[in-house]
Amino acid sequence: MKGPLFYAKILLFGEYGIIKDSKGLAIPYNSYQGALKSSEELSEKALESNKNLLKFHSYLSNLDSELVQFRLDEFKSDVDAGMYFDSSIPQGYGVGSSGALVAAIYDKYVDDKITVLESLTREKLLKLKSIFSLMESFFHGKSSGLDPLNSYLSLPILINSKDNLEATGIPSQKEGKGAVFLLDSEMIGETAPMINIFMNKMKNEGFRKMINEDFANYTDACIEDFLHGNVKSLFGNVKQLSKVVLSNFKPMIPKAFHSLWQQGIDTNAYFLKLCGSGGGGYILGFTEDYVHAKELLKKYKLELVYRF
The missing domain is CATH 3.30.70.890 (GHMP kinase, C-terminal domain)
Structure with missing residues (x-):
């Protein structure tokens, strides 16, 4: 088993401000990524990730939310069979290591998931952000849900306010000095x-x-x-x-x-x-x-x- 790749993110502007409802701009950062993998022989790092996934499974099992339903039995049997999150995203570095993991779990274990192929209305973006906020709170105590959203969609996200998000385009890179x-x-x-x-x-x-x-x-x-x-x-x-x-x-x-x-x-x-x-x-x-x-x-x- 090898899942799709989910990338790191960089919040270019808006750190702390977005907690208080001002603007933000987040972009995917493709130099780092992670994917769900499975193995019978786990390295020390993979084993640690596997144990973390078990704790995450337990947290999701106790989530009381009508927003999202997970295939928890399948998640648990995959963890028992040696699933782990193989990631090059550095942890504690502000580039969304837990966000990529949350995106990967949502992608794999939710039936009626919102996908990037749909037309992403503001309602859909806000619903995704709310789901991801609930999920990522396991890692940070309180999460805006933005990191997983960025990782899941792999698109630049413009945050106008808490209730107003849009996928946006950024100018293509130039070969300048800056x-x-x-x-x-x-x-x-x-x-x-x-x-x-x-x-x-x-x-x-x-x-x-x-x-x-x-x-x-x-x-x-x-x-x-x-x-x-x-x-x-x-x-x-x-x-x-x-x-x-x-x-x-x-x-x-x-x-x-x-x-x-x-x-x-x-x-x-x-x-x-x-x-x-x-x-x-x-x-x-x-x-x-x-x-x-x-x-x-x-x-x-x-x-x-x-x-x-």
Whole structure:
């Protein structure tokens, strides 16, 4: 048995903002993927995944929802026969490792599933997102359902608000000097503690005002610029967003990267932002000159995501 591939995702814009109903833009990232496989002889990593699937099965068995029905007996017998999720997606890195697994389970064990071949109305997207939110809560305690949605559909998703999603197109890549890249912090980030920090900060009126005004405005402007290919304007807005994040989200940025973050803003050579919830994992970078940025960041592992 070998299931279809499900890809990683990158939330280009909107981390934390989407929890509070502002815009977001997520794109599939095909450099990493996962698939359900089965084997009688399991490696240590596969065995760990197999045990995790058993826990996930138990969680789904207790889900009280009219939204979705799983073929749980089949799922259980596949797990007993050595099924595991074979994935190259790094865990705790903000690129949707649990999302790809959720997408694979939904794809394999739901009868009346919504498929990418249908016309994806807003209602269907919202239903899928709700189902995925329920499923992925097993991993994070609270999930928007966006990561699995992106992985399942393998399409860029524009989040206008909680109840308004659309599959969208992004401008095709160019062979220019500019780039979006990932910077590896070489630390694992955990989503739940970061979201707790954010929720506590949201009790502060000044922080709420910053999220609703500066953070939301720059995020929305970045999305608009990116989708319409306004590269010059995009970098101006990403710089402002990078400043806002450095000032207000310090606990989510590993300490070792605070000065590197500031260096980008001071030199205009690159601008950094959170990739997912932060606390480790990948940091997302934007630059108008990837060669120059690579030189300045040569101590770090970078991965190219998109070219301007």
